[in-house]
Amino acid sequence: MLYIIMAYDAPNSEEPRRTAHAPHMAHLDKIAAAGGKIVLAGPCLAKDSPDRQIAGFFGSLIVAEFASLAAAQEWSDTDPFLTAGVFEKVIVKPFRQVIPQP
Known part of the structure; x- marks a missing residue:
């Protein structure tokens, strides 16, 4: 089944985002x-801009x-x-x- 994970950034999370980016990407592979x-x-x-340095982020x-909601939550x-x-x-x-139909 599909699950949505909506994550909201903490204030001043730019540096932790840079530091944890590679481990986060490896975690996605799991x-x-x-x-x-x-x-x-x-x-x-966070803003309507093609330049992510200008736009910033508010979440992911x-x-x-x-396999289950519990598996999605654990991940x-x-x-x-x-x-x-x-x-x-x-x-x-x-x-x-x-839409589009799976």
Whole structure:
């Protein structure tokens, strides 16, 4: 089943984001290794700008397939961005894709 992970950045999280980026990307690879699939993932920009240095971030969004809500929550709870203090709040919920049809 698909799950949405909506993470909101903590204030002043730019440096922890840089430091934890490589471990976070490796953690994303664990989804596929566990038999899941990432539908989409990426940072949410704070401003409407193609230059991410100007735009900054306010969080991240992941839509991915997990075996269960508990598995999605466990993955989220161990994400290096959360443990490094990049995220201050993370919401994990079931998601039903309608468009485009899977």
